[in-house]
Amino acid sequence: MTKAQHFEWLLSLADDALILGQRLSEWCGHAPALEEDIALSNVALDLIGQSRAILTHAGLLEGEGRDEDRLAFFRSDREYRNLLLVELPNGHFGDTIARQFFFDQFAMIRYGHLAQQTFDLEIAAIATKALKEVRYHAAHSAEWMIRLGDGTDLSKTRIQESVDRLWPYIGECFEAHPILDAAITSGAMPDCKSIELTWKERVSAVLAEATLILPTDDWKQVGGRNGLHTEHLSYLLAEMQAVPRLHPDAKW
Amino acid sequence: MSSESSKWPLWEVFVRSRQGLSHKHVGSLHASDATMAIANARDVYTRRQEGVSIWVLPAEAISASSPADKDILFDPANDKVYRHPTFYTLPDEVKNM
Numbered sequence: 442m443t444k445a446q447h448f449e450w451l452l453s454l455a456d457d458a459l460i461l462g463q464r465l466s467e468w469c470g471h472a473p474a475l476e477e478d479i480a481l482s483n484v485a486l487d488l489i490g491q492s493r494a495i496l497t498h499a500g501l502l503e504g505e506g507r508d509e510d511r512l513a514f515f516r517s518d519r520e521y522r523n524l525l526l527v528e529l530p531n532g533h534f535g536d537t538i539a540r541q542f543f544f545d546q547f548a549m550i551r552y553g554h555l556a557q558q559t560f561d562l563e564i565a566a567i568a569t570k571a572l573k574e575v576r577y578h579a580a581h582s583a584e585w586m587i588r589l590g591d592g593t594d595l596s597k598t599r600i601q602e603s604v605d606r607l608w609p610y611i612g613e614c615f616e617a618h619p620i621l622d623a624a625i626t627s628g629a630m631p632d633c634k635s636i637e638l639t640w641k642e643r644v645s646a647v648l649a650e651a652t653l654i655l656p657t658d659d660w661k662q663v664g665g666r667n668g669l670h671t672e673h674l675s676y677l678l679a680e681m682q683a684v685p686r687l688h689p690d691a692k693w
Numbered sequence: 694m695s696s697e698s699s700k701w702p703l704w705e706v707f708v709r710s711r712q713g714l715s716h717k718h719v720g721s722l723h724a725s726d727a728t729m730a731i732a733n734a735r736d737v738y739t740r741r742q743e744g745v746s747i748w749v750l751p752a753e754a755i756s757a758s759s760p761a762d763k764d765i766l767f768d769p770a771n772d773k774v775y776r777h778p779t780f781y782t783l784p785d786e787v788k789n790m
Contacts, residue, residue, distance in 0.1 A: 474701070476722050476733035483736050581732060588725070 442560075442623040448503050449522065449620045450629070451564070452512070453666055454555075455495035456523035459513060460674070461544060462488030463681050464531060473534055480581060484541070487574040494567045514685035518675045519668040522620075526610040528665070528674040532603070535596070538585045539603035543644065545579035547614045550639050551630075560629040583647045590651025601653050612661025614640070620666065703752040704730040706737075708744035714789060716748050724749075 442450070465485035472478035496509040527544060531537045552575055555568035589600040615637035624630040641655075648655050664670065685691070701723040707716035719738050724730035730749040739747065758766060770776065 474723060476724065476737055479740075480733065480736040483740060577735075584728060584732065588729075 442627040442629070444502065446620055446623040447561070448499055450624045451495055451499035451502065453522040453620065454551075454564070455492045455499060455512075456521050457527055457544075457548070458488040458495070459492035460521070460523040460677065461527035461541075462486070462492060463677055464527065464529075465537070465541070467531055468537065477534075481537075484578050484581070487571075487578065491567065491571045491574070494570075495564070498563045498567065510685065514682045515689075518670050518678055521665075521668060521670065521674060521678070523665050523670075523674075524610070524613050525662055525665040525671055526607065526613065528671060528677060529607070529610065530673055532606075533599070535589055535600045536603045536606070538582055538589065539600060539607055541578070542582035542586050542647070543607060543611055543614075545575060545582045546640055546643050546647075547636070548575045549579045550636050550643075554631050554636075555629075558629050560624075560627045564629070586647055586653070587651040590648070590653040597652065600651075604648070604653060605656055608656040608658065609660055609662045612659065613663045613665060616661065616663050616666070618666045701725045704734075704749045705752050705755060706730075706734040707748040707750075708734070708738055709746040709748075710744055712745060716746065719743070721752060 462485045465481055465488065468481040469478065469485070472481055492513070493509045496512045500507040500509065500512055524544075526540060529540060549572070552568040552572045555564050556572055558565060586600065589596040591597070615633040617633055621630065621633065625632055645655055702725075703721055704724055704727075705721050706719050708719045709716045722730065722733050722737055724733050727749060731747055734747045734749055738744070
């Protein structure tokens with residue numbers, strides 16, 4: 442893996458966490474209950490914390506003096522490498538929970554491998570710390586999937602709709618990509634198929650308990666890893682980046 | 694916030710701040726079941742490293758003394774200073790008293 446590939450790969454890891462963290466933070470003050478408001482905000486802060494550590498590491502590796510803030514606030518949507526799944530609007534609470542559940546299961550498997558690999562020891566250390574956080578996120582979102590799926594007729598109908606609506610964006614998690622292939626060849630990541638199999642096994646088990654149906658349609662929407670995003674990302678970045686771009690050297 | 698949370702039962706939360714101490718009441722919250730109550734307690738009451746263990750119990754399971762009985766329950770202890778451990782010095786080694 443070349444340095445440029447290594448850098449791009451780190452960006453994809455950081456951007457998944459940063460964009461989902463920013464998205465989730467929109468729930469602050471709006472969640473269905475005060476307790477859940479704090480829970481979602483905690484998850485958002487964990488994700489942003491993970492992205493900060495990875496972006497700092499990426500900036501040092503790149504060696505061009507870009508720190509976490511420079512990388513977070515001064516890249517355009519085309520330079521973002523996150524999955525489309527994480528930039529989607531929050532929708533209703535069930536939509537947010539379903540997206541979180543799918544992503545948490547993916548992140549848990551990915552961090553599990555990253556903590557074990559020896560290609561990039563800094564990422565291994567970040568992953569070891571992140572894994573504790575993500576295991577909690579995964580327990581939280583899985584509990585909600587079961588509660589909503591195996592809940593009332595209304596909650597079941599709506600959470601199943603959320604699952605079906607998000608499904609076309611799941612395939613991108615396991616999609617081959619030149620940067621990912623380089624990471625796989627270097628031993629930094631396991632092949633996509635093995636992640637996908639573990640993911641399906643775990644997700645199926647929770648959905649079965651939630652009395653929900655796992656979609657089988659395998660059409661997928663991709664592009665995020667190449668910087669080709671949905672229109673939603675630009676608006677999210679505009680809000681996230683407005684202040685640092687207006688006052689680039691401000692300290693606070 | 695909607696009024697959804699008011700339909701969930703109230704739980705009282707107890708947190709043990711570290712090993713060797715007892716659980717202490719820290720507050721209450723709403724949750725639909727015990728699992729959610731523990732998760733919520735973790736998120737609401739232990740985000741600044743306040744604890745190593747959490748207990749939750751349904752608020753309705755608590756029986757409380759009546760404020761009206763305050764004088765008969767507690768006032769009689771007022772003038773019985775001999776019950777207080779104030780007649781000997783406590784060694785420095787004894788903590789958490």
